[in-house]
Amino acid sequence: MEAFVNQLPIGLSIGAVLLLIALGLTFTFGQMGVINMAHGEFIMAGAYTAFLLPGLFVPSLVVAFFVAGAMGLVLERLAIRHFYGRPLDTLLLTWGVSLVLQQLARDLFGAPNVQVKAPDWLAGGIGILPYNRLFIMGLAIASVVGVWLYLVRTKHGRRMRAVMQNRRLAATSGIDTGRVDMLTFFIGSGLAGIAGVALTLVGPVGPSLGTYYIVDAFLVVVAGGLGQLRGAVLAAAGLGLLNSYAEFWSDASLAKVIVFAAVIAFLQFRPQGLFTVRSRALS
Amino acid sequence: MRLSNALLATALMVAAAGCGSTGSTGSAEGGDIKVGILHSLSGTMAISEVTVRDAELLAIEEINAAGGVLGKKLVPVVEDGASDWPTFAEKATKLIRQDKVATVFGGWTSASRKAMLPVFERNKALLWYPVQYEGLEASPYIFYTGATTNQQIIPGLDYLKEQGKKKIFLVGSDYVFPRTANKIIKAYATANGMEVLGEEYTPLGHTEYSTLVNKVAQAKPDAVFNTLNGDSNVAFFKQFKSAGLTAEAMPVLSVSVAEEEVTGIGVDNIAGHPVAWNYYQTTATPANDKFVAAFKAKYGAQKVTSDPMEAGYNAVYLWAEAVKKAGTTEVEAVKKAAGGIALERPEGLVTIDGENQHMYKTARIGIIQTDGLIKEVWNSGQPIKPDPYLKGYPWASGLTAG
Numbered sequence: 001m002e003a004f005v006n007q008l009p010i011g012l013s014i015g016a017v018l019l020l021i022a023l024g025l026t027f028t029f030g031q032m033g034v035i036n037m038a039h040g041e042f043i044m045a046g047a048y049t050a051f052l053l054p055g056l057f058v059p060s061l062v063v064a065f066f067v068a069g070a071m072g073l074v075l076e077r078l079a080i081r082h083f084y085g086r087p088l089d090t091l092l093l094t095w096g097v098s099l100v101l102q103q104l105a106r107d108l109f110g111a112p113n114v115q116v117k118a119p120d121w122l123a124g125g126i127g128i129l130p131y132n133r134l135f136i137m138g139l140a141i142a143s144v145v146g147v148w149l150y151l152v153r154t155k156h157g158r159r160m161r162a163v164m165q166n167r168r169l170a171a172t173s174g175i176d177t178g179r180v181d182m183l184t185f186f187i188g189s190g191l192a193g194i195a196g197v198a199l200t201l202v203g204p205v206g207p208s209l210g211t212y213y214i215v216d217a218f219l220v221v222v223a224g225g226l227g228q229l230r231g232a233v234l235a236a237a238g239l240g241l242l243n244s245y246a247e248f249w250s251d252a253s254l255a256k257v258i259v260f261a262a263v264i265a266f267l268q269f270r271p272q273g274l275f276t277v278r279s280r281a282l283s
Numbered sequence: 284m285r286l287s288n289a290l291l292a293t294a295l296m297v298a299a300a301g302c303g304s305t306g307s308t309g310s311a312e313g314g315d316i317k318v319g320i321l322h323s324l325s326g327t328m329a330i331s332e333v334t335v336r337d338a339e340l341l342a343i344e345e346i347n348a349a350g351g352v353l354g355k356k357l358v359p360v361v362e363d364g365a366s367d368w369p370t371f372a373e374k375a376t377k378l379i380r381q382d383k384v385a386t387v388f389g390g391w392t393s394a395s396r397k398a399m400l401p402v403f404e405r406n407k408a409l410l411w412y413p414v415q416y417e418g419l420e421a422s423p424y425i426f427y428t429g430a431t432t433n434q435q436i437i438p439g440l441d442y443l444k445e446q447g448k449k450k451i452f453l454v455g456s457d458y459v460f461p462r463t464a465n466k467i468i469k470a471y472a473t474a475n476g477m478e479v480l481g482e483e484y485t486p487l488g489h490t491e492y493s494t495l496v497n498k499v500a501q502a503k504p505d506a507v508f509n510t511l512n513g514d515s516n517v518a519f520f521k522q523f524k525s526a527g528l529t530a531e532a533m534p535v536l537s538v539s540v541a542e543e544e545v546t547g548i549g550v551d552n553i554a555g556h557p558v559a560w561n562y563y564q565t566t567a568t569p570a571n572d573k574f575v576a577a578f579k580a581k582y583g584a585q586k587v588t589s590d591p592m593e594a595g596y597n598a599v600y601l602w603a604e605a606v607k608k609a610g611t612t613e614v615e616a617v618k619k620a621a622g623g624i625a626l627e628r629p630e631g632l633v634t635i636d637g638e639n640q641h642m643y644k645t646a647r648i649g650i651i652q653t654d655g656l657i658k659e660v661w662n663s664g665q666p667i668k669p670d671p672y673l674k675g676y677p678w679a680s681g682l683t684a685g
Binding site (some may be wrong): 002003006010012014017101106111112113114116117120122123124125128130131132133163201202203204206208210211212213217231243247248250251253255256 | 313315327329333457482483486488489490491493494495497498500501514516517518522523525526527543545546547548549550551
């Protein structure tokens with residue numbers, strides 16, 4: 001019974017990890033429709049940022065946001081913007097970029113995993129839930145609130161929503177959609193960087209780090225509904241809990257199967273995900 | 284049409300290679316002996332296999348500096364298996380047929396070994412495989428210089444039993460080595476009055492261990508037997524520690540974590556936990572002092588040496604010794620000469636068992652120290668005779684039948 005009760009916070013903490021890795025994708029994939037396979041490598045870039053700033057865990061969250069954001073910006077400007085409206089080409093392009101970035105990390109930092117020391121104040125925990133998990137949950141909530149405030153309360157956020165809902169109308173209203181795309185990609189990639197720093201608390205820090213999380217990130221965005229913040233939050237929490245209890249009653253391999261089967265079944269009934277954008281745009 | 288072209292090409296290749304190969308098969312006119320080195324130099328396994336290649340190249344360099352073998356220099360032909368099992372088979376064929384190498388040192392994963400095995404058997408060529416593995420194999424064309432199960436897993440269990448650990452929990456990656464190892468562990472436990480409280484597998488590359496750690500914490504075992512592989516170890520140990528579980532209360536005995544992996548896991552997260560191998564960088568033998576010094580001199584002072592690297596390093600020396608004894612690099616003669624060869628190696632005395640072509644090796648249990656090195660706390664006293672099919676263990680009779 002105790003173990004059963006323990007699985008509840010564990011499920012939520014898994015959900016928090018899922019939310020952090022998927023939050024950036026709700027921008028780049030959800031709003032812009034770019035299937036960015038290199039998203040995982042932006043997470044990796046965030047993790048290596050934490051490695052390069054030993055003892056500066058909290059500042060590295062900020063630095064990682066800008067490092068990964070800048071990488072996203074460069075990728076968008078140099079390559080992706082020439083491929084808008086060609087999702088399959090973008091997929092291949094970004095997949096290639098992800099392989100290049102992995103090899104780059106291998107050359108720069110070596111193939112073995114590196115060590116990122118967790119700050120001392122994150123040692124220990126309450127019951128089954130360690131402080132580092134609580135920190136990740138707090139960080140996920142803070143990120144969501146930050147993103148929500150940005151979208152709802154700022155001029156840039158309003159423009160971003162306008163472009164997402166109806167790109168051509170936004171353009172005719174005088175919004176520079178190219179600039180908005182740049183900014184969207186910057187923020188989406190930057191959020192991946194923050195996730196990367198947080199993941200150093202619980203997982204390996206090595207060149208293949210991104211590949212371990214990319215599929216789960218897409219799963220959350222698709223199940224939550226493209227570009228939907230509340231969809232991503234609910235999907236991440238739901239998948240986290242499902243994963244936690246499925247693994248508790250079976251094992252890790254079967255839990256993965258159950259989660260994927262559940263998402264596939266769910267998408268049969270709601271192909272648009274949990275929530276959808278209602279707009280009058282002709283797609 | 285394509286087939287006949289291929290046949291023609293093969294015939295030409297064989298003829299061409301035949302002309303050039305007199306130098307390398309051991310006629311008296313000096314020259315070189317080509318040896319193949321086949322490891323993953325790219326892809327996921329590169330992380331581990333590159334270090335074994337480095338150790339093998341060091342051994343070749345040392346042997347050449349000491350005058351070579353049969354008065355000839357060894358020339359390594361290095362190929363990349365690319366972490367891809369069909370590529371291993373393809374490159375092995377290339378080394379044997381095209382380069383006409385006298386022997387090949389290579390492989391890491393069991394999958395790569397299984398892919399190369401038929402190639403070596405078909406071509407009657409020699410492979411030296413340097414990594415501990417799940418046993419239940421003894422190809423006449425492979426020499427196994429890493430441990431088989433009775434030289435690593437069973438001594439690990441003996442150690443836990445001696446420590447009074449009666450209840451154990453099994454954690455492993457979901458593939459052939461952990462599943463085979465755990466079958467052996469369960470049979471051992473039944474025969475030795477130990478209790479297996481749980482057996483959990485996670486996919487390779489799995490990073491979310493909170494549920495599994497919760498299960499372990501609830502089961503309250505005396506010890507955990509860990510056969511996880513690769514990056515999963517990092518996630519597992521980080522999450523194990525942050526759940527408040529300690530090495531004192533619940534030691535995790537690992538069989539796939541060596542000096543190389545400790546940094547990535549973080550010394551803080553794993554210090555105090557035991558591991559089972561046959562060699563550590565700290566193993567106190569004169570041969571090891573020399574090996575560690577030479578390795579650091581060649582590759583950098585911050586490099587560490589580990590069990591699979593040492594086994595690869597040994598393989599080159601053992602083969603060279605067999606060639607000297609046989610007076611030729613001809614495979615059947617070398618195989619015949621190899622049995623009974625005994626060398627003082629960094630891990631201690633290593634003897635080739637002519638029957639199954641495995642090595643007599645001393646089992647060593649070590650505890651991971653706060654400086655990232657491993658300190659030996661227990662050893663088997665003398666080299667253990669290799670027993671890949673566990674014929675000498677009555678409780679294991681049910682395992683090897685299938």
